[in-house]
Amino acid sequence: MNTSMSKLDRCGKTQHTEDKSYKTINQLCENFNIYDIWRARNPTSRIFSWRRVVQNNLIQSRLDFIFIPKSFSVFVKNVYYKHNAFSDYSFVNLNIDFSEIERGPGLWIFNxxxxxxxxxxxxxxxxxxxxxxxxxxxxxxxxxxxxxxxxxxxxxxxxxxxxxxxxxxxxxxxxxxxxxxxxxxxxxxxxxxxxxxxxxxxxxxxxxxxxxxxxxxxxxxxxx
Known part of the structure; x- marks a missing residue:
């Protein structure tokens, strides 16, 4: 989705606008009781998931979202971005664990x-x-x-x-x-x-x- 959810999601010449797409996504979030877990945990962060140098200017934005049901928040262990060199987009790492039973140590393999x-x-x-x-x-x-x-x-x-x-x-x-x-x-x-x-x-x-x-x-x- 080429839509930002707040001014924090854009940097450069492009500006955040509360257009039809923005309003539709907000309405969907409200209807299904979902939200962006990364933004919820990083409400003031200016970390971006996309960047490109255009005419000697670094343009950045965050146009991808990690929507989950709000009731799942307790199961999310962590969520973060990992930057790379082969794409303009950063990876999103979301670790979620629904198990309620404490796990054992697992199998150990000798190095x-x-x-x-x-x-x-x-x-x-x-x-x-x-x-x-x-x-x-x-x-x-x-x-x-x-x-x-x-x-x-x-x-x-x-x-x-x-x-x-x-x-x-x-x-x-x-x-x-x-x-x-x-x-x-x-x-x-x-x-x-x-x-x-x-x-x-x-x-x-x-x-x-x-x-x-x-x-x-x-x-x-x-x-x-």
């Missing part, structure tokens, strides 16, 4: 790449040698083995998370740069559009690396 980490292998070897001193090693080997697996799992999760933090921080930093430029334009500040293109290039490089890694991810069938 085989950790076996290439010398530090991790050394820690596991030391852990095994330490655990061998436990009386259960001789008295109850199956119980001892279950305890060892649990400790290896905990150690592996901690080390894997520590290694993933720098990557996550990097993409979050790029996303913030993107939004910072967007907000500056919204506030009528002078912005170097070369910087905007530079940030888009960073996003593109990150996306290409992620895509290449995804292509080489092969799930090995159980039992092989």
């Amino acid at each position: 085989n790449k950790l076996l290439d980490d010398e530090e991790f292998v050394n820690k596991i070897n030391r852990l095994i040698e330490t655990e061998k001193q436990c009386p259960l090693y001789d008295e109850e080997p199956l119980v001892w083995y279950d305890n060892l697996k649990y400790k290896i799992k905990q150690l592996a999760k901690v080390i894997a998370q520590d290694k993933s933090v720098p990557k996550n921080r990097n993409i979050l930093k790029i996303q913030r740069e993107f939004e910072k430029i967007s907000l500056a334009v919204t506030n009528n500040e002078i912005v170097d559009l070369n910087k905007f293109e530079e940030v888009k290039l960073k996003l593109k490089c990150h996306e290409e690396k992620t895509f290449v890694k995804a292509q080489f991810c092969v799930l090995k069938p159980i039992g092989q």
Whole structure:
């Protein structure tokens, strides 16, 4: 829908107008008791979902909506935009969970790449040698083995998370740069559009690396 719902949804030469489309959408929201969950949770935000450089000006708007029944609000865990380089439109991430039963921990899959980490292998070897001193090693080997697996799992999760933090921080930093430029334009500040293109290039490089890694991810069938 090429319609904005408030002045907050447009930035640039285009202006918000309360035209027929606007009134129709509002009427539908009222009739079906639905609302835009993102705008409800971000009532004053100037984050946009579409942007394009036109005649050396960054034009931005938010013309997509995440309408849900108001009664579903309690089930929405989070909703946010994620910017990308291959489209003028940003992704919308909506996480909603209707389950009332608390879930278990789920299935844990060991990250085989950790076996290439010398530090991790050394820690596991030391852990095994330490655990061998436990009386259960001789008295109850199956119980001892279950305890060892649990400790290896905990150690592996901690080390894997520590290694993933720098990557996550990097993409979050790029996303913030993107939004910072967007907000500056919204506030009528002078912005170097070369910087905007530079940030888009960073996003593109990150996306290409992620895509290449995804292509080489092969799930090995159980039992092989």
